[in-house]
Amino acid sequence: MKTYRLDEVTKRALEGPFMDEKDFDMKLMKRTKELVKEYDIRYDPKQPVCTDDSVADDVYEAAMRLLLEMGFYCQTTKRTIMFEEGEIKMVLRSLPESILLGSGKDAIVMNMRRVEDPRPPVIHAGPTGTLCTEGEIYVKTLRSFAQEEVIDSLGAGTLATIDGFKIRKGTPQEFRAARLLARWAREAISQAGRPGMHINDVAVVSPEAKLCALDPAYGLRPSDGIIVSQMIELKTSLQHLSLVEHLQSYGIHIGNLMTPILGGYAGGPEGTAIVNVAEHIAGAVCYSASYHYCSLTNVKNLNGTDRPGLWAISMVGQALSRNSEIMSVYDCYCASGPGEEMLLLEAAAGGVAASVAGMNVMGCGSCGGKLVDHSTGLEARMLKEAAAAAAGMSRADANEILNKLLPRYEERLDIFKAPKGKTFQDLYDLASARPKAEWQDLYDKVARELSDLGLEIA
């Protein structure tokens, strides 16, 4: 892309219809409710993954209508970026079916997957949204992901401090953190023997700070990625569009991060699915994103692994897989923590639901991102293995498995009651960044149990 398109988007952000943000939220809320009713879209808790193709198509159609009617809200100008249907369709027709991530021997191909696709999903894995200790511990944490052979791309964690300074948005320390996060990610993949592995972000907040990570020698390269966020729901800003401008010129992949709130403005799982599909389309058009992170978050429990959450994300995946080339990545956000059987079960359930819905996966977030260093490579391995084992499975079979898995943890999903587990330092040998026996043994036990359910986990 597509400087021309970004100019047009900016023009509309500056000249589109003015609307107070609260009015936009209220309009979105009411219109989404109406669309859910009009299309008669109903969440069925007995089917964590909806098996009716027509519902997925209805969700896609409703989402397109919602986006055309609401537009994409620019918080900076308080104006809505409006589109014509033909313009959107032209962009969607131009999307590739596969993309190359990373470089050299470590490059991987990420495909647009379809519903019940036999091809295993790609996993972007790292301490997603989790606070991490800076320096060597951070490198080792990332290495624990990078040296899992099944993991395809490395994600980023969030630092609380840099050189002992508490990191605040828009400060010199945030800019330094961006630079060092990129260097440490490079070091981690190098230590793991995968120097060309795709790195998908540096987790700093300011769009301008993210630019500090772009550095072909020591930081992020054009074969890597940077996440550009949307604000909740269906919103952007000129700062984020400006970040897109530079990322495009650098040639790096853009990840469109959405955090639809289940229970928020979009309402329940049905409305959340519609709004999130609209957010995917907006990200494809305005951000020219290579891939899209569906980081659905429950308004209370801060996770995306409960029954309505899995229904919503798998509906999003199916709607997009059946109707577009928009690559959606389920960002698996869990309530429990590492060292706990529950985290492995949450990851497995998320992997199964996303995989049969035609998504790729990312993860795992844990403990609602509240606890420092509660992230390890092993739960990400479970996410990938479960997703790969479910590749090619029918949605009906996936539901059988999910209906056995969910009762094992759903009563404990309350973020404040879910078992928090232990830190990376407690669960891993720090010299080798390999899991200690207690965590590995638990993984093996859960893997055997899942195999008995029909999921062949390595």
Added chain:
Amino acid sequence: MSEAQLFEELANAVYAGDDAKAVELSKKILEAGIEPLKAINEGLMKGMSRVGDDFSQLKIYLPEVMLAAEAMKSALAVLEPEALKRGKATVKSKVVIATITGDIHDIGKNIVAMLMRANGFEVYDLGRDVPIDELIKKAEEVKADFICASTLLSTSMPYMEDLISLLKERGIREKYLVMVGGGPVTREWAASIGADGYGDDGDEAVKVAKELLQRRGAP
């Protein structure tokens, strides 16, 4: 319809987010000569309390809460002036709330503000990415009881510490009850920076605010 039945109907209308019904019942209550303050407490508040309880268990979602809050606001517009005329209106505790510096995520803060308002607090919502001195300035201006700060970002949490430090520096820390919350904020961390209160969610934030007021012996 008996007084109790009217209050029950009013609570139901608020719960259902039925603006028109809530207003109609409020007018009926006044026409029947029923004490408006009693209707506010035993009708509107009761309905909103059910909304809060059900939202905290996710039996309903934010759109239903917002519609209920709207219905309550419409009914209050009928009942409150009459209560004031009769000199029976309670003094509302005042809350200044914002998403703090560096953060533009405001859905959590909006939920807390809405639930506090629905529970009888007078809420001044300053929006998002609000500098701490603006929070304090507004609190001083309106003689607030509470300063509430929210964030979803760990990089904005230090500003919550700064808020408490600045209140201390200015010698006005004891004037305010400070509450903090949001995604990465924990109960333990809130206590460690010397905040007075913390809520896991909007419902708890309201409960904690009420407890803090009781402890303080405020209105």
